[in-house]
Amino acid sequence: MAETGKLVQDETEAAGISLGALTSTAGLMLRIAQLTSFDNFFALYPDGAIRISEFTVLMAVSENPGIRQGVLADILKVKWSNMTMLVRTLEDQGLIARHVPRSDRRAVVLTVTEEGKRQIAASRDMIDRLDREALSMLTDDEHAQLIALTRKIAGWPEKGGL
Amino acid sequence: MAETGKLVQDETEAAGISLGALTSTAGLMLRIAQLTSFDNFFALYPDGAIRISEFTVLMAVSENPGIRQGVLADILKVKWSNMTMLVRTLEDQGLIARHVPRSDRRAVVLTVTEEGKRQIAASRDMIDRLDREALSMLTDDEHAQLIALTRKIAGWPEKGGL
DNA sequence: TATTGTTATACTCTATAACTATA
């Protein structure tokens, strides 16, 4: 567990702090929960490992070989201009390959390289484990509930895609 | 036109995109859900109204009169240096008052001014309503579930403070 | 020496507009 979360709890407990109606503002609570989750996650995450944003793109390309860059950007709520840089970083690392299709020479389609596949294999178990550990205050049932709820918010049905 | 909300949905549906195991990474889903919630919220939020970060501080001070700045920063996961600026903005707006207590002249304790109380009264209903509307894809039960789960993640028990 | 808060600054993410090349 992360130091930060514990510290906050101790201090707030000692001070007898209340946030009142704020804890019923779901958007704010989502934000605080997400920050807590990320704090805990990155406290465990080794330096030098692939960045989460990069891993997310890598996984998304892996799940959708030949996806166009713009489509990917839209799904992950990243601006096209920023996705350009993200993808270039991954290309520089040799993890994904860019290809201009003949059917539309404006487009760029993406695939994962062999090295990228190795990176996924090496990182995925760790990320899953750290992700679960970062939310270890939840029971398995609650964890599943959270995923179901956040999927619904994101507009993604049950298993897989949309 | 290049990037619109509607376009995103159409494209992903048309492309039959899948994010696979990524949708079981709770931390990532929390992040996407939070971004979605904020996008929806701010699409409805009127220009010129108090900023959410400022309103959050205002509410927190209102719930905890005399709270010290550093404690507040820790609870809301804001750095002290940044809280200094946030609080100054609110002071400049005449919404909160800063006071150095005799018991510890290093500290700064905060209270909400009369004007601040008026601001809260004027903003709170709207924020609650927009917050609920931003998550209108959830049922009331699911909304309550989400709040319970995020409270638990944040380390805050049932109702109110800790 | 440690703590509270401030200042200044750097860094990361995200956003916007102008540009190209294709369609």
Add this chain to the structure above:
DNA sequence: TATAGTTATAGAGTATAACAATA
């Protein structure tokens, strides 16, 4: 004219370190 992607840059949010005042 519209679209896919790029470039350059601006902006917000966040992080870090040095500092002053007080404990």
